[in-house]
Amino acid sequence: MNRGRRAVLMWTGLAVAVLAGVLSFLSWDRADQVAGVVSAVVGVAALGVGVYGALGPPRGPDxxxxxxxxxxxxxxxxxxxxxxxxxxxxxxxxxxxxxxxxxxxxxxxxxxxxxxx
Known part of the structure; x- marks a missing residue:
């Protein structure tokens, strides 16, 4: 596994741990609201990364x-x-x-x- 992939896994794990910690200290209704907003932001980010990956590597000049x-x-x-x-x-x-x-x-x-x- 290369260094970049390892860093992505590390930051993703850290973000999940922080989010879980924050949600555990909120009331049920407030945690539901925060989780909905976080889900929407992550979904849009994932869509952008997927489209970027589907377009392939950048091309040089003709x-x-x-x-x-x-x-x-x-x-x-x-x-x-x-x-x-x-x-x-x-x-x-x-x-x-x-x-x-x-x-x-x-x-x-x-x-x-x-x-x-």
């Missing part, structure tokens, strides 16, 4: 590459006529690569399309 020239690399370098994306925490948006030139590498890497990471 990329379009076309009509590139020739690239040549010697001695272990990189030749690129397409698109190379670093390994980000967010995936790029749509990527369109067309009509790229030739990429030639001697002892290295060559890319004429799309490569991530």
């Amino acid at each position: 990329v379009q590459v076309s009509g590139t020239g020739r690239a040549v690399s010697r001695g272990g370098g990189e030749a690129n006529t397409g698109f190379v994306s670093p390994a980000p925490t967010t995936a790029p948006g749509s990527v369109s690569v067309s009509d790229t030139g030739d990429a030639e590498a001697d002892g290295g890497g060559a890319n004429t399309g799309f490569r991530q990471g």
Whole structure:
């Protein structure tokens, strides 16, 4: 279990314990009112978190590459006529690569399309 999940479980347990403690010291009618308000707030928060999760991870910008020239690399370098994306925490948006030139590498890497990471 990662640190973030452990922290969420810890804070959730703490919130439940505090709420139970507060409700135990209130009259029955007052506890019922507080529990109703807390339930409504938690329900709206859960709906927001669920929708956020359903939308998926954030996307980066859209990329379009076309009509590139020739690239040549010697001695272990990189030749690129397409698109190379670093390994980000967010995936790029749509990527369109067309009509790229030739990429030639001697002892290295060559890319004429799309490569991530």
